[in-house]
Amino acid sequence: MLKRKAMKVSDIVKKLGLTVYSGVSGIHKEVTGGYVSDLLSDVMGHAKEGQVWCTLQTHKNVMAIASLKDLAAVILVKGYQPDDDMAAQSEVEGVPVLGTKENTFEIAGKLYDLLK
């Protein structure tokens, strides 16, 4: 079987035309998959290390969860921007906060295509 080349956060930023809001120090992290949810306990219970989390939640607690779960990055959908304390926490944790104008369905579909 052909092994796909490892995809990094920087690769998905380029390929999906994402905005990088914060946490640039984590841009070379490897991406193993994606997870879509706006329920924090759902992410806490089911997301896996290395996944990119698509959400419309823009507060600081998102970064606590992303960091505890060793997620690769967070993508904010529909043009949402991180609250100041979310962006600051993303710098502290070194987990990038990215953004897109697209909605969750569209960006998750493209991400799936890239990673499958």
Next chain:
Amino acid sequence: MMHFEFDIEGGDFSKAGFASSQLKRILKQLVTDHKVVKKTVVALYEAEVNVVAHAYSGKVIIDIDTDKIQIKVNDKGPGIEDIEQAMEEGYSTASEQVREMGFGAGMGLANIKNNSDEFNITSEVGVGTQLEIIAYLEII
């Protein structure tokens, strides 16, 4: 072997997760079994959030031994009348404001149970709630 305590303030979501991120930092240096670290921080995070979302104040007490991690989370708060119902996935009394933040899915206690080796909960209405979370470490 090691003992840590953290205070939790009810209602202050900006500090929710502080004890769990500290615990993660500590365990990463002590424990080689990453699965145990991951599970345990998930359990503690949910317990912390419950104090912030549902109680007035609380204390986290962590004891790390060579063969296990024991965490107690004791709060002063309204307590839980029906623990069995509270444990049901999807049951939540969280406020609208808390739900808008993405908390209050009613999955927290289930997450704690699923991510601990032993989980005990006791509660007294009008007084507070006590959790005990135990994770066993594999010593090779």
